[in-house]
């Protein structure tokens with residue numbers, strides 16, 4: 001069974017058809033790319049999958065269960081985690097706390113145990129902290145765990161968002177332009193990093209990216225979007241050779 | 257200790273408890289309320305009616321008062337917390353005034369404008385200080401658990417909080433209920449300290465005072481809230497003659513704080529002796545590297 005199925009999705013903002021009949025099926029364990037010019041509707045697709053927007057029309061199923069009309073937190077608890085194009089960290093909190101917050105579901109204690117530190121509280125908190133430190137080690141931010149998240153350099157903030165997403169134990173990870181603002185070397189590193197977490201966390205990944213090399217070297221399959229509709233779908237090689245893609249994408253890059 | 261000093265300490269304690277509740281709500285969840293005096297009134301009247309009219313023991317009244325306030329907050333929260341920030345603030349303001357008017361008009365039960373008198377003097381300094389310490393400790397631990405962290409996540413980035421699976425609506429309700437319970441406790445203690453309550457004691461300026469205190473102490477600092485409460489309760493006592501200008505001074509203090517240090521007295525930090533030690537280390541141990549980090553991974 002596919003992990004995510006989107007069928008005939010539409011999202012209109014007044015007259016703007018941000019998503020116009022978009023369909024995709026994600027097989028478990030693969031890495032998918034979603035590319036397209038600026039304003040093609042990529043982020044809007046993420047926002048509809050994660051419940052921030054309710055689609056105008058269409059269906060979205062995660063493991064056979066519809067996510068339509070569910071609150072974003074419910075969809076997160078169903079196993080979808082994401083990062084944001086314009087980073088949304090808990091800016092005034094520490095790096096470690098940013099990740100710990102995402103482990104709230106691992107904290108099984110009640111409100112009175114929390115206020116009195118009785119019962120499961122201490123042990124439970126220890127376990128969570130351990131898990132989060134491991135996650136920070138994986139993304140390479142362990143050294144900075146006490147720093148204020150909002151003060152981190154841009155690239156580190158992106159990695160922290162990924163660590164925070166992983167802390168929710170997702171089965172599907174959505175990354176919105178993870179390599180944005182990175183130079184060539186950094187984005188090559190990021191490719192290896194994403195391959196790493198893909199393997200170690202048993203993930204299916206759907207990512208939006210403008211860096212072509214990045215998408216081509218990382219993704220099993222790529223969907224190309226323009227004006228809210230899919231114009232091509234296939235392996236990196238197939239997509240690269242598709243004339244419609246070349247035209248739409250280069251057209252998009254011009255005004256980027 | 258003189259009765260006067262004792263009285264000031266009890267008043268400080270009562271205000272600290274109410275302010276702690278607002279601190280959780282406003283400082284840590286970024287929900288502004290101008291109606292928490294309404295919850296104080298509910299705690300005060302509920303507990304006082306219990307002890308005076310039904311002869312209930314004081315501890316029972318101290319538990320029931322805050323619980324009723326919290327239940328009312330749950331109902332109000334369900335109706336209003338989904339509204340955007342400003343609208344929520346306005347509804348709390350309306351709520352506070354409605355509660356006051358309700359107690360004013362329910363004369364057979366509350367004594368109306370004449371107030372409710374003959375309340376037994378049960379709030380001793382010992383009880384006030386003890387409960388304040390418990391309230392502080394409870395709030396402190398609460399904020400350092402998943403509950404407090406979820407509230408701070410809402411304060412920092414509500415969309416991201418939802419995206420990591422936090423039911424933001426539910427946790428806002430928790431925050432609101434706890435702030436109401438704290439206000440209710442403060443009200444119950446107040447009633448059994450003054451032995452007399454009337455609706456005017458829980459008016460809009462009282463609500464505003466609670467929120468202003470939190471802003472002055474620093475949004476996101478529990479110890480800052482306590483510090484500000486002590487200052488704002490004790491200073492007017494010392495400068496009795498200026499007491500009439502209390503609200504004016506509060507307003508001035510807020511303007512000065514917002515201009516000079518928008519994060520309040522304590523910012524997001526908690527009061528600790530750590531900076532003093534760090535300073536000491538810097539001055540006297542300059543040559544020693546302070547700490548070497550673990551394995552450098």
Ligand SMILES: Nc1ncnc2c1ncn2[C@@H]1O[C@H](COP(=O)(O)OP(=O)(O)OP(=O)(O)O)[C@@H](O)[C@H]1O
Pocket residue numbers: 013016017018036037038039040041042043044045085
């Ligand atoms: N909340 C909104 N209200 C109105 N219009 C919106 C909203 N969100 C997105 N849009 C519009 O929908 C279209 C698609 O936007 P979207 O952000 O999904 O594009 P994108 O493919 O992610 O672009 P980029 O590569 O620049 O991030 C744009 O025309 C945008 O202006």
Ligand SMILES: [Mg+2]
Pocket residue numbers: 042043044085
């Ligand atoms: Mg986008």
